Amino acid sequence: MPTEVTTLYQHLKKLDLLKHSPTYWWPNYGTFEVIIGAILTQNTTWKNVEKSLQNLQKHTTLENFLQLDEETLKNAIKPSGFYNQKAPRLLQLAKNIKKDFGSFEEFTCKVSKEWLLEQKGIGEESADAILCYTCKRGIMVVDSYTKRTLCEFNIHFKTYKEYQAFLQDIECKTTIEDKALFYARFHGMFVEYQKLKKYGTIRK
DNA sequence: GGCCAGGTGTAAA
DNA sequence: TTTACACATGGC
Numbered sequence: 346m347p348t349e350v351t352t353l354y355q356h357l358k359k360l361d362l363l364k365h366s367p368t369y370w371w372p373n374y375g376t377f378e379v380i381i382g383a384i385l386t387q388n389t390t391w392k393n394v395e396k397s398l399q400n401l402q403k404h405t406t407l408e409n410f411l412q413l414d415e416e417t418l419k420n421a422i423k424p425s426g427f428y429n430q431k432a433p434r435l436l437q438l439a440k441n442i443k444k445d446f447g448s449f450e451e452f453t454c455k456v457s458k459e460w461l462l463e464q465k466g467i468g469e470e471s472a473d474a475i476l477c478y479t480c481k482r483g484i485m486v487v488d489s490y491t492k493r494t495l496c497e498f499n500i501h502f503k504t505y506k507e508y509q510a511f512l513q514d515i516e517c518k519t520t521i522e523d524k525a526l527f528y529a530r531f532h533g534m535f536v537e538y539q540k541l542k543k544y545g546t547i548r549k
Numbered sequence: 550g551g552c553c554a555g556g557t558g559t560a561a562a
Numbered sequence: 563t564t565t566a567c568a569c570a571t572g573g574c
Contacts, residue, residue, distance in 0.1 A: 387556040393572060394555085426570040430557085468557050488555045536555060552574090562565080 350515045353498060354531065362537035363530055370533030371478040377449050378405040379479040383471050384435055385425040396424035407449040410439050434466030453480045469505045477532065483524025485512045491535040 363370060371379055378398065385394045400421035404410050413421075419432040441464060446452040461472035469487075476482040487508040495501070495508070502508045512531070517524075 383555090386554090388554060388569085389556090389571080390554045390573075392554095396572090424571060426554090426572080427556095427568095428570075430569060434557095466557065470556065474555080486555085490555060532555095539555095554571100554573095557569095559568090560566090562563105 350512055353495075353500075354515060357534045357538055360534075360538065360541070362534045362541060366533060366537065369478065369526060369529040370536075371474075371529065373405075374478055374529070375453070375481055376405070376479070377407045377410065380438070380475055381405060381410070381435060383474040383478070384431055384438070384466055385422060387427070387431070387466075387471065389425045389427070393425040397422040400424070407439060407442060407452075410435075411443060431466065434464075438464050438466065456480060473509070477525070477529055481522075481525045483521055483528050485509055485528045486532040487512065488532070488536070490539045491532065494535045494538055 367374065369375075371382070373379060381401070382394055382398060385397050398405065401410075404413055404421075413436070415432055415436060418436065419428045422428050422431060422435075425431070442449065442452045445460070446455060456476075458472050458476060461467050461475060462469070467475070473484050473486045474488075476484045477486050487505055491512070492508065495511075500511070502511060513528075515531075
């Protein structure tokens with residue numbers, strides 16, 4: 346039974362949970378589409394998010410997304426629920442990225458977690474998901490799958506930051522690229538671990 | 550038909 | 563500072 350994070354990591358790694366996943370686990374890593382997905386997946390299954398992303402078709406870049414009107418967006422993201430609040434929040438976020446950073450590329454280089462937390466609709470988890478999977482930062486995302494897995498290993502904390510500090514107390518990687526890849530996959534392993542338990546097979 | 554899903558904002562205690 | 567509740571669709 347793993348009691349520290351390095352042991353837990355080795356335990357999960359042995360299961361080869363990411364053998365069918367993309368390198369960085371989240372689909373379309375590093376793109377604006379990840380931001381859309383990060384908001385849409387809030388308290389929502391990924392299957393439903395995929396339907397919404399499919400409906401958005403070619404509007405998954407920042408510039409194309411900004412062309413959408415609110416009603417069209419609401420319609421497109423209906424399958425992933427909470428569309429009356431997710432649509433205006435996504436549009437405002439896109440506008441603020443354009444206003445404060447000028448372009449998506451500048452945003453990915455310069456955005457801070459503080460800036461993200463000021464945006465309506467982005468909390469601790471979504472902010473870290475965007476930093477990790479859009480901005481390629483070496484940051485660990487803590488979601489319900491992560492907490493559920495830790496709970497099963499009898500590891501409990503109160504706050505988000507405590508969970509994150511525990512998970513990030515692991516061998517220090519030398520370059521930011523290595524660190525980004527490491528945490529992107531580490532978080533993915535928790536999600537795939539829960540799916541493996543639920544469905545009995547690792548999803549493709 | 551009920552429960553849950555890769556959370557967040559708001560209001561009340 | 564903590565807790566309760568609304569938000570909504572689709573799969574099981």
